[in-house]
Amino acid sequence: MSENTRARARTTESETEQEQEHESEQVDCPECGGNLVMDDEHGETVCDDCGLVVEEGEIDRGPEWRAFDASEKDEKSRVGAPTTNMMHDKGLSTNIDWRDQDAYGNSLGSRQRQKMQRLRKWNERFRTRDSKERNLKQALGEIDRMASALGLPENVRETASVIYRRALDEDLLPGRSIEGVATASVYAAARQAGVPRSLDEITDVSRVEKSEIARTYRYVIRELGLEVKPADPESYVPRFASSLGLSDEAEHRARQLLQNAKEQGVHSGKSPVGLAAAAVYAAALLTNEKTTQAAVSEVADISEVTIRNRYHELLEAEQDLPMA
DNA sequence: ATGGTTTTTACTGCGTC
DNA sequence: GACGCGGTAAAAACCAT
Numbered sequence A: 001m002s003e004n005t006r007a008r009a010r011t012t013e014s015e016t017e018q019e020q021e022h023e024s025e026q027v028d029c030p031e032c033g034g035n036l037v038m039d040d041e042h043g044e045t046v047c048d049d050c051g052l053v054v055e056e057g058e059i060d061r062g063p064e065w066r067a068f069d070a071s072e073k074d075e076k077s078r079v080g081a082p083t084t085n086m087m088h089d090k091g092l093s094t095n096i097d098w099r100d101q102d103a104y105g106n107s108l109g110s111r112q113r114q115k116m117q118r119l120r121k122w123n124e125r126f127r128t129r130d131s132k133e134r135n136l137k138q139a140l141g142e143i144d145r146m147a148s149a150l151g152l153p154e155n156v157r158e159t160a161s162v163i164y165r166r167a168l169d170e171d172l173l174p175g176r177s178i179e180g181v182a183t184a185s186v187y188a189a190a191r192q193a194g195v196p197r198s199l200d201e202i203t204d205v206s207r208v209e210k211s212e213i214a215r216t217y218r219y220v221i222r223e224l225g226l227e228v229k230p231a232d233p234e235s236y237v238p239r240f241a242s243s244l245g246l247s248d249e250a251e252h253r254a255r256q257l258l259q260n261a262k263e264q265g266v267h268s269g270k271s272p273v274g275l276a277a278a279a280v281y282a283a284a285l286l287t288n289e290k291t292t293q294a295a296v297s298e299v300a301d302i303s304e305v306t307i308r309n310r311y312h313e314l315l316e317a318e319q320d321l322p323m324a
Numbered sequence B: 001a002t003g004g005t006t007t008t009t010a011c012t013g014c015g016t017c
Numbered sequence C: 001g002a003c004g005c006g007g008t009a010a011a012a013a014c015c016a017t
Helices: A070-076 A110-127 A132-150 A154-169 A178-192 A199-205 A210-224 A233-243 A248-263 A272-286 A293-300 A304-320
Strands: A036-039 A044-047 A053-056
Touching: A132 A154, A132 A178, A132 A199, A154 A178, A154 A210, A178 A199, A178 A210, A199 A210, A233 A248, A233 A272, A233 A293, A248 A272, A248 A304, A272 A293, A272 A304, A293 A304
Parallel strands: none
Antiparallel strands: A036 A044, A044 A053
């Protein structure tokens, strides 16, 4: 299979783009000069005025919260770290010194020593309940890595972490790889948050085979009783539209097409990504903006044939029920 | 495993710049 | 002639049974 078909489309349109200043937070939109705003919800930087998406995720500016041991944690975490599910113990564990001394360095009496022994024991029991904690640590690292690579916003990472944590609590891990479950968690979290990434995109950043991800994902969903509605085609639209440099109008039009199609139940069994891609293409046509099927196919990772089939259906549906 | 459905691959013909 | 688009047939992938 050619790698070309897999290649993500870059948003670079022209060589005339000026170097953007990296120092300042306030950068002007290359298109219209408007304000650029970070959209945490979708992990995108968009222009206030014209809606141009300048960068989609890719770069994760967040601090590196991962810590592998105590000393590293001290270095990396900022003062007053927020509690977060992204750390294996939510960053809240207590450490009790092993020395039998008080804060001034005086040694303790025997009563105090015994007390400290008991405290240490229990603290240890709570902190690293068993090997699950190690497991969790590694998995959260992976989740973080993949989410970054996919340009997913913070809240998705949080959700993924929670899902993984639950899977671990429910003893779903035996027989499955940490990687696999971690990947499935990310996949599920992204979908739940309404910023879905296709299985293919997920596979690209995971170390696990597609089939295993799918299998594990289904398993986790079922066992945890998570409700994940089939991905809404509309949620793909903004990403595709901006990758192709289409206008807001076209994007809006694409949404309409999809809503209309939804009402008529044209879906059912068709891949949401395909629908979204077709809608984007059709919308570009309707608003007289230049795009090719090949381009859409590229950004959506969907074959041109599928786009053709879908967009015919979309336009038909539009005509059957013009204005309600 | 099987059969039905959807998606992809590969190829071909048509019109236009 | 290359490009964008449309169609088709056969293969592959997917899903429920």
